[in-house]
Amino acid sequence: MRIYILALDEVFDTGLSTLLDTFSIANDLAESAGTPSIHFEVTIVGVRRRVHTSQGLLVPVVLATQLARPDIVLIPALGAKMPATLQLALERRDVGDIEELLREWSDGGTLVSAACTGTFVLANTSLLDGQSATTSWWLAPLFRERYPLVILEESRMIVDSSSFVTAGAALAHIDLALWLVRRSSPALASLTARFLVIDPRPSQAVFMIPDHLMHTDPLIERFEQWARNRLTHGFSLSAAANAAGTSERTLARRLKTVLGKTPLSYFQDLRVERAVHLLQTSNDSIDLIAAQVGYENGVTLRTLLRRRIGRSVSELRAGK
Template sequence: MQTILILAMEGVMDSGLAISLDTLKAGSAFLSGSGRKHKIRIVTAAHRKCIRTGAGLRLTADLTFKEVSESGIKPNWVIVPGAGLTSDKEIAARLARIDSIQAMRLLQAFGKVNANIGAACSSVFFLAEAGLLSGRAATTTWWLSHLFRTRYPDVRLDESKMLVRDGQFLTAGSAFAQLDLALAIVADTMGASVAHLCSRYLLIDRRPSQARYMIQTHIRHMDPTVLAAERWVDAHILSPISVATLSSELAMSPRTLARRIQSATGLSPVKFIQRRKLMHAIHLIETTSLSIEAVAEKIGYQDGTALRKLVKREFGTTPSGLR
């Protein structure tokens, strides 16, 4: 018997909770239908027996957080569905709530006994706040990445990834990356063949990256140097741009520029320049009928080969797959 515990906090995103339950229960049904004796127990827990979801629906949990602590339950996986947070003020308020504090204490306790723990979207903040991701790699929703990086600079954040596994911790990107997280947990607890069946029946496509969904103008941070670097790169997108040239234009040393860019975006200067060019390229690929060679030319590449390799590396697909 494997146990999967879902921690639902007041105001939990309905989609995140439902996606987790539906995917896990589909996997469990496929597992039972295969004739295997392996069983899955799915348990929901909340700070009180009945809570309200983000959409105002009523959830009756199987256990309260207190009952989870007292029961001695030993889950194979603990899942924290998305919390639907959109700003630093909301995040700070949610982390200070009593149900969040109780949930983080449970996460810390399960972390100490090496239970696997998964979180998606803004709920990754709970794992980081509990100190579970210190020194580890993680991802979260791309448009909160600047807030996450400011709060938890010791976490190696890569918001371009859809899923990041580091030891016992699995983190996922924006809200509907909960699908990817749940499917990965199905694979881990029920087997790759069951996960494949779930993906086929539920029409879950393979999506290794969030990068193609990022909206360039919505990626925000407050570092004036990095903002100036973005503006300069965007204005000279047709030209080959070196780190030395960029740092010279901004009147600072390459080392200082690298430190500022790394702190604000989590990228090296070279990858920062590549990312700006790539986002322009993706916009052209998705909104025009230009050939890949023509798109490459418009971002300062000599031919389409380098662009194809970059798209494949970052998005796990070909440029034509983005159209």
């Protein structure tokens, strides 16, 4: 399996390292387990002869234009972590230079994958238009603004869509590498995860900070403040719009544009966030916590937690 890791200048150190280490461990374990036919031939490639990490370390790369088409190409994150710096990084010439190369490889059958802010680099090519994808959860509003034709599912850790695979924030690079290992051998991926001491993480939802996303828009921030004070009550769109100082239609449209959610869906997100906090910081019963976040009983809350964040009450209480 020929894999290229496409490193742009100021690549995120941890992202690049975890990709390399995960495949290296998988190769070692495949050899020791007597399955040497499974091997990941990993090469760090670039579109410049000199590439540095965001911490200033020099990365040895091979010019991508001099190589044959790979089976898989991975785009690790850029070191830019916040919207303003990321948008500047995406305007760089080296970012633009890879677009034609990625399209060519994709047309030839290469599986194109990206993690964290690397998903923005991939989306810049327009290859993700009409496809589902995920990205760093706190950058979801910016992603929607820049790439409205991409179906963003930011709560998911990994999204497999046609010939593209995207992963969520920061350490989701490990989840992406394990996903790729799993395509060759589920048993090897499971063994590698054990050596890395990492559990499967299907969702980013448990890591999200809803009010961080709200602060990108004053109108939605007003809605969020109203909603947090109403978690034990029923939801009313008209009351929410009135509290936010706007019409129901404008509130719904703004939530959809910024977060890709309806007002009711985001209201439920806030309930889940509060429930998770109570589960992890108190000894209250699941039924009592359900009542504190507006649900009739613990069964309803258990079902919602499993559906929204992919974890059980016992896992959340154990801090997993």
